[in-house]
Amino acid sequence: MTRQVLLFICFLSVPSIFGQVSYSIPEEMPKGSLVGNIAHDLGLQTKRLLSGKARIYSRDGDDYMELNRERGVLLLKERIDREALCRQSTLCAIHFQIILENPMQFYSIAVQITDINDNAPTFDRGEMKFKISESATTGAKFVLERAVDFDVGINGINKYELKPSDHFALKLQNNADGNKNVEMVLQKPLDREREEQMSLVLTAVDGGEPRMSGTMLILITVLDANDNAPVFTQHTYKATVTENSPVGTLVAAVTASDADQGSNAKISYSITNALDDIRKMFEVDKETGEVKLIGNIDYEQSRNYQINILTSDEGGLTDSCKIIVEVQDINDNKPEISIMSKSNIISEAAELNTVVTMINIEDKDFGENGNVICFINENIPFVLKTSTNNFYSLVTDSELDRERSSEYNITVTCSDEGVPSLSSSVTLTLHISDVNDNAPVFERSSYEASIVENNTPGLSIFTVKARDADWNQNARVSYILEDSSVNGVPVSSYVSVSADSGVIHAVRSFDYEHLKEFHFRIRAQDGGSPPLSSNVSIHILIQDQNDNGPQVLYPVQTGGSVLAEMVPRSADVGYLVTKVVAVDVDSGQNAWLSYKVHKATDRALFEVGLHNGEIRTVRQVTDKDAVKQRLTVLVEDNGQPSRSATVIVNVAVADSFPEVLSEFTDFSMHDKEYNDKLTFYLVLALAVVSFLFITCLLLIISVKVYRWRQSRILYHSNLPVIPYYPPRYSDTLGTGTLPHVYNYEVCRTTDSRKSDFTLDRAASHNVLVMDPSSTLTMQKINSEKSILDEPDSPIEVSLT
Numbered sequence: 001m002t003r004q005v006l007l008f009i010c011f012l013s014v015p016s017i018f019g020q021v022s023y024s025i026p027e028e029m030p031k032g033s034l035v036g037n038i039a040h041d042l043g044l045q046t047k048r049l050l051s052g053k054a055r056i057y058s059r060d061g062d063d064y065m066e067l068n069r070e071r072g073v074l075l076l077k078e079r080i081d082r083e084a085l086c087r088q089s090t091l092c093a094i095h096f097q098i099i100l101e102n103p104m105q106f107y108s109i110a111v112q113i114t115d116i117n118d119n120a121p122t123f124d125r126g127e128m129k130f131k132i133s134e135s136a137t138t139g140a141k142f143v144l145e146r147a148v149d150f151d152v153g154i155n156g157i158n159k160y161e162l163k164p165s166d167h168f169a170l171k172l173q174n175n176a177d178g179n180k181n182v183e184m185v186l187q188k189p190l191d192r193e194r195e196e197q198m199s200l201v202l203t204a205v206d207g208g209e210p211r212m213s214g215t216m217l218i219l220i221t222v223l224d225a226n227d228n229a230p231v232f233t234q235h236t237y238k239a240t241v242t243e244n245s246p247v248g249t250l251v252a253a254v255t256a257s258d259a260d261q262g263s264n265a266k267i268s269y270s271i272t273n274a275l276d277d278i279r280k281m282f283e284v285d286k287e288t289g290e291v292k293l294i295g296n297i298d299y300e301q302s303r304n305y306q307i308n309i310l311t312s313d314e315g316g317l318t319d320s321c322k323i324i325v326e327v328q329d330i331n332d333n334k335p336e337i338s339i340m341s342k343s344n345i346i347s348e349a350a351e352l353n354t355v356v357t358m359i360n361i362e363d364k365d366f367g368e369n370g371n372v373i374c375f376i377n378e379n380i381p382f383v384l385k386t387s388t389n390n391f392y393s394l395v396t397d398s399e400l401d402r403e404r405s406s407e408y409n410i411t412v413t414c415s416d417e418g419v420p421s422l423s424s425s426v427t428l429t430l431h432i433s434d435v436n437d438n439a440p441v442f443e444r445s446s447y448e449a450s451i452v453e454n455n456t457p458g459l460s461i462f463t464v465k466a467r468d469a470d471w472n473q474n475a476r477v478s479y480i481l482e483d484s485s486v487n488g489v490p491v492s493s494y495v496s497v498s499a500d501s502g503v504i505h506a507v508r509s510f511d512y513e514h515l516k517e518f519h520f521r522i523r524a525q526d527g528g529s530p531p532l533s534s535n536v537s538i539h540i541l542i543q544d545q546n547d548n549g550p551q552v553l554y555p556v557q558t559g560g561s562v563l564a565e566m567v568p569r570s571a572d573v574g575y576l577v578t579k580v581v582a583v584d585v586d587s588g589q590n591a592w593l594s595y596k597v598h599k600a601t602d603r604a605l606f607e608v609g610l611h612n613g614e615i616r617t618v619r620q621v622t623d624k625d626a627v628k629q630r631l632t633v634l635v636e637d638n639g640q641p642s643r644s645a646t647v648i649v650n651v652a653v654a655d656s657f658p659e660v661l662s663e664f665t666d667f668s669m670h671d672k673e674y675n676d677k678l679t680f681y682l683v684l685a686l687a688v689v690s691f692l693f694i695t696c697l698l699l700i701i702s703v704k705v706y707r708w709r710q711s712r713i714l715y716h717s718n719l720p721v722i723p724y725y726p727p728r729y730s731d732t733l734g735t736g737t738l739p740h741v742y743n744y745e746v747c748r749t750t751d752s753r754k755s756d757f758t759l760d761r762a763a764s765h766n767v768l769v770m771d772p773s774s775t776l777t778m779q780k781i782n783s784e785k786s787i788l789d790e791p792d793s794p795i796e797v798s799l800t
Helices: 038-042 046-051 082-086 276-281 657-669 672-716
Strands: 006-011 017-026 034-036 055-057 065-068 073-076 093-100 105-114 127-133 141-144 157-163 168-174 180-186 197-206 213-223 236-242 250-253 267-271 282-284 290-293 304-313 318-328 336-342 345-347 355-362 372-376 382-386 391-396 407-416 423-433 446-452 460-463 477-481 495-497 503-506 517-526 533-543 551-554 562-567 576-579 581-583 593-600 606-608 614-617 628-637 644-653 742-747 756-758 767-770 795-799
Touching (some): 017 034, 017 038, 038 046, 038 073, 055 336, 065 093, 082 105, 093 336, 127 141, 141 318, 157 168, 250 318, 267 282, 276 304, 282 304, 336 423, 355 423, 372 382, 382 407, 391 407, 477 495, 562 576, 576 644, 581 593, 606 628
Parallel strands (some): 017 105, 127 213, 236 318, 345 423, 446 533
Antiparallel strands (some): 034 073, 055 093, 065 073, 141 180, 157 197, 197 213, 250 290, 304 318, 336 355, 355 391, 372 407, 382 391, 407 423, 477 517, 495 503, 517 533, 551 581, 562 767, 576 614, 606 614, 628 644, 742 756, 742 795
């Protein structure tokens, strides 16, 4: 056995490597025989064959060959009969491809099958009969049937032998197709009277080793004189027939003539081809010589035929001719699309020119009918590239985006150039796998929400939502509260966020009076690797509740002193007595205050402004009105439910101090017992504080004296002195009885939310201060033009 290896490798623009290897083996090798070391011949390692899942792809070769990936060799899958595979073709080869994946590669393999002498020459018939006239002249030729040897080359028929050879000799006539016609030539005249029947043996011998042969018996009957043989009008006829022509189609008509007369001039026609396919495809009319189709003509099986026609008269004389039939191709075969290898899933991060699928195209037609053009549907990021003849690669042509399209149905359509054109198509479904290339995106650029103060801790405020255009784990969004501070306190002590749902909860109860709003940020992070994230700003507004009642700033209610406003009896209607000043630390409607008289000594004498708190006279003061007037003013906010406070306003209706003094002395005495007890406790508390202060002072002086003595000792002892600085002690000044005067300046506007008060100068001069524990004194400034007369002016309150 001889084996030849031809290796040809070329690198193409697409990211695949193609190569070609040829082997030559004889036919009839036993199953499992070694064809070749494919790994060595392709320059590959066996581990590459294993990792690339090497396999054989072929339309017919996989029935004869198998690949052993572990050894890297090509083995014979079953015994090959070259004659059954290729018939009479001189060249017989099996073509297939070896496909590897990751990365995709393929190699073309051709295995040539050489012939061995395993077939003997055979004749289609066991005998031939001739009727030859005794008048046949020397040199008359008689066409014999050729033997058939399915072997080729030197193993084919080498020579013919005819025995006995007393009257006839063999002559081989070369044909244009390379075959030889076998003719029997009369060399010696026949004599019917001496020998009426003759038996000859024709032997065909091949040139193989060992030689093999086949025989045919020739029976000759000698007739009386028929001295003119039939003669064809042409030695060679040419005809054309279109493939797939219907049965009965006339192919050609041959004509022969015989110069004899009578029965010797009657001729008949027959086909002498030894191969069965000719006789199955054509028939000749014995009398007319018309050759017609009796089978199906297929251009792809045979492009031309040679029909050998024999004519003979009844005297046994013959002549021969041949008909060369050319088959015209029609476009009767669609392109055949075969998927050699494909990927069902590709990453959206795949690089350009990544091979997705390899396709083999075959059209059995010829010429333009067999020229195939393939294309794919438009507007997809793929392109079809041709690599070698009849091979195409589907590669990526632009960047992939799973979020734009997660799946592609790619239709590959192949059309030939015949008229009409035939086409076939196949649809490939390709899924795009996801990579984490999209960050979560919030539904809004920023969020704003509100929550009512005094909320329950853990209350859900609102929900943030972010979406990720990726898929599966890459689209799983988690919400994270970013570190920040609100008024120096970590924001995590105010709110929390659910990592899965994005629900924001209040961690504590909020107080509008301390915190009205705050900001923080939330980060949305996906589950990809590495993760991607985005931020959003959150603005939380605290809504006010009516949780604070009004606070009266003026008049100030004191336990030991009675403050009274003085109204002269000559006061006109609408005289401004005083102004009740109150504030509410709430906001909005909760801080809108209204004033009304709750109780009064004489309701008909005074009234209070509903919104400004001004107390004015309603009527003219008369002598019958009591000097001592007491009003209880109710201050109420506008909240739901509303809150209120009361303040007692004392008014003295008199023109002189003695009159006021006598009235308010009795008015204050009922509180004397309570004030005496309060004074006792205050004196006791002052004594305790004074004792503690003196004790601390003595202790400090003792420590300083002790340290001073220690430092003097160290100074006289010449030792290194370590200076010592005692801690600073703050001196306590004053008697602890709060002798200072606290001044408040109250700025009152029509909008109570903008009201304010500050510390200011000494007490107002129109206020009467009466101390029931001492001699009552009253002072009044000559001018009644007080700052209380102006609603928008500051009101000064003095507390002693």
